[in-house]
Amino acid sequence: MxxxxxxxxxxxxxxxxxxxxxxxxxxxxxxxxxxxxxxxxxxxxxxxxxxxxxxxxxxxxxxxxxxxxxxxxxxxxxxxxxxxxxxxxxTDVLAPLGVTPPPQLMKGSVDPQGRWIALFSETTVVAWNPEKLKADGLRPPSSLADLGKPEWRGKIGIDAAAFNWDQAVLLTQRNGADVVKRIAG
Structure with missing residues (x-):
């Protein structure tokens, strides 16, 4: 900006x-x-x-x-x-910023109580090797929930410290907690 x-x-x-x-x-x-x-x-x-x-x-x-x-x-x-x-x-640790954020910020990127402003938005990418999928008899996932199906068990890798992955699944998937459990195996 x-x-x-x-x-x-x-x-x-x-x-x-x-x-x-x-x-x-x-x-x-x-x-x-x-x-x-x-x-x-x-x-x-x-x-x-x-x-x-x-x-x-x-x-x-x-x-x-x-x-x-x-x-x-x-x-x-x-x-x-x-x-x-x-x-x-x-835990109510953050104090209000004390400034009025600029109006150009996207809706939802400013806390209504003025304690935070989202400076950037991260994306989570799911990538796959088409040759490996073909060799394993798998089709590309059409949703994150697909990764919790039995045929995907042991075939995906997720950074264990990437809590934003679990959070994204919890927030974006119907029955997110169940999806996370199925993916975790």
Missing amino acids: PAAALPAVPASVAAAALREGNVVWYSALDAPALNALVQRFNATHPGITAQGLNIGSTRIGPRVMTEENAGKVNADVVSGDQLSISQLVE
Whole structure:
């Protein structure tokens, strides 16, 4: 989004950031992307130092909740997948952003209570080798539910840490919990 389309930071927020002098960002972005963004922020915001912590999405929610229970949340900003952010919403750890989001954002990409904004949307891709399917006597799946059928058992691979896969199945498939159980075997 062009800089001109972004909302202005309220003067009180800018003054508080300058007084504090640093911003801590827990992010699931890959390290090169996070480091580049931190460097850009530091170059364009003199007097405020951004510190990025590259942490996997599955660790963001538990870490912030542990810090909250200990009485000191170190992160000023968190970015991660829907599951990690929804954990923080459910436990009421996130504070409202305090800015009005730009109207160009897609419907549903802004929390009605102002606690989060979706910056990007991830897709999950299901890919297959047509030659292998043919050799195994399988047809391409027509839905995620097909992957839970007995003939697919032992023939698919899913990243065990990719909770967004399970979440996608739960949210998009009728009887999603049953589909997840069948796929897990």
